[in-house]
Amino acid sequence: MDALAEAVVNGAPGHELERIPVPDDYVAVHTRAEDAGIFQGAEDKDVRRSLRVGAVPMPRLAPDEVLIAVMASGINYNTVWSATFDPVPSFAFLKQYARQGGDAARHDQPFHVLGSDAAGVVVRTGAGVRRWAVGDHVVVATAHVDHEEPATHGDAMLGGEQRAWGFETNFGGLAQYAVARASQLIPKAGHLTWEEAASVPLCAGTAYRMLVSDNGARIKQGDVVLIWGAAGGLGAYAAQFVRNGGGIAVGVVSSDEKAESALRMGCDHVIDRRELDLDDGPAVAGKQLGKRIRQAVGEDPHVVFEHVGRATFGTSVFVARRGGTVVTCGSSTGYQHEFDNRYLWMRLKRVIGSHGANLEEQSQVNRLVSLGRIKPALSVTYPLAEAPQAARLVQDNEHIGKVGVLGLAPEEGLGVTDPILRKGLGEATITPLHR
Known part of the structure; x- marks a missing residue:
């Protein structure tokens, strides 16, 4: 674990985190472009063959982005799609995005860091970020949108440049660090642990938009x-x-x-x-x-x-x-x-x-979660090194609820900043599916 990660795990305040250098690389769950054909002719596209856990280079930040020290993440079915290169290798999405040029070009790499859920600590902010600061505890909403598109201001999911973070973009949440736009951030519910909070955004936001939203x-x-x-x-x-x-x-x-x-x-x-x-x-x-x-x-x-x-x-x-x-x-x-x-x-x-959720819908979900009205669907948690096995569980439909993955968090149960609410709601009732 690098010095910045150690400081985050030890609960260092924002002004201390700002003084510690960002590492040159970090450990992430990723696919490699060179592996895109390994399942040709295979009956079982076992994701454990294609998901790698190892070091990748640290990207630079765009002005509207933040760097997050990921304490926990989760497996979604889009991780399975990426890892099976089906229906198309997700590297095609990265190349398409990179054609915009500028900061988008960073996403076209021979590796793809996956993961569309994350909970963690902001450790760097881009020059244009105003509402978030180093040291903030956040979860990441999945919709990666372009605020220069007119449609985005009506409903972000209708923008032509809307993408699923960590699936159609690089530097996702199944890693020690992740890069996200500031417009994806939501305050982490204080009564939840890191892994509980990380199990919420994608699935809960998607279900809310499908059923409740206008x-x-x-x-x-x-x-x-x-x-x-x-x-x-x-x-x-x-x-x-x-x-x-x-x-x-x-x-x-x-x-x-x-x-x-x-x-x-x-x-x-x-x-x-x-x-x-x-x-x-x-x-x-x-x-x-x-x-x-x-x-x-x-x-x-x-x-x-x-x-x-x-x-x-x-x-x-x-x-x-x-x-x-x-x-x-x-x-x-x-x-x-x-x-x-x-x-x-x-x-x-x-x-x-229906697809994903816009930031307002995610905010409404987060309010319900913060009030204790929606419970995390987390059932089991794996360490980052065992993320391929966690993805295999989802691929085989042998899971229940959400499968969590610890990032920098050394163990389960950390990250609670509102123990009074947690106690009031009842420890045993917060994650009804947890084994």
């Missing part, structure tokens, strides 16, 4: 919401938003353990995916699923929370009620969806595409 399904009291993958990272936050909003959450899971976890995070009912004949087509699976939903709650879902993709999308369109909504992102089982358009068109259903 840009998504805009759920209301009494809405029946079907949640695929209800025990995963996205699903665990979706269930909480539905419960908090007075809706009825029906989760779909694939094991008894995941059913118990989904109920713990706010689902009113769970349905075992293993009882559905998904391979027999959307109509067959949809009738089976619809019957089980009606047995549980007496009516069809107003909203279907869809992020599984190819394997479930046709069933989602089928099972939503007349006039209902399917809100979709991600597509972990494949992007090419098939569905019977009669059930969309003739029954007046809607499909809403």
Whole structure:
């Protein structure tokens, strides 16, 4: 551990951190451009083969950026996409961004530092940063946006230059240090540990936009919401938003353990995916699923929370009620969806595409987290050196909730600055899925 990292871990104040030099390199989880073809012809694209943990050069800061000493991060499915080089190697995203020239050119490297979640301490600020200072405790929102684009000022997610940080940009959060724009920063909730805080931004922000925001399904009291993958990272936050909003959450899971976890995070009912004949087509699976939903709650879902993709999308369109909504992102089982358009068109259903969250939406999520109304979905944490194994867990869908990765934090349980709130909320209730 370098001197700056040691000072951060020891809790040095900002004025001391400013005097300690930034190291020339740092340890990061990354892919290498030279490995992009290693899975050609392979049945199992095991991410442990492509994810490297080692030193990379420290980038310089742009005026609107900050350097963060990453105390903890987390695995998201986009890490799996990057590590399998599927559907395209993420180096293509870095090259496209670099064509802008200037500071963007730094991102085109023969390595790609991954990670779209992070919690840590600001250790340097660019010349144009006003609202953040060295020593601040922050979490990083995923949307990397261009404030010179007009669309960004209406909804940052609609800007043509909006990118997923750590997936479509370099220098992400699965590392000892990370570079982010100041417009991505949110104050860390004081009652959470580093790893708990890092498990929130991407999945909770995405679920909030999909379900609660004016840009998504805009759920209301009494809405029946079907949640695929209800025990995963996205699903665990979706269930909480539905419960908090007075809706009825029906989760779909694939094991008894995941059913118990989904109920713990706010689902009113769970349905075992293993009882559905998904391979027999959307109509067959949809009738089976619809019957089980009606047995549980007496009516069809107003909203279907869809992020599984190819394997479930046709069933989602089928099972939503007349006039209902399917809100979709991600597509972990494949992007090419098939569905019977009669059930969309003739029954007046809607499909809403959703992606990430803008800073206002992330801020609203952070407020709910800071009040203790939304609980981190963290289940297990790995050290940085074992991040490839953590990613493999997500790749194989063997995880529950969010899988955390410690960065510079030497152990779990550190980073709490509001122990009174933590005690008031109840230590055991803060991370219901933690093993």
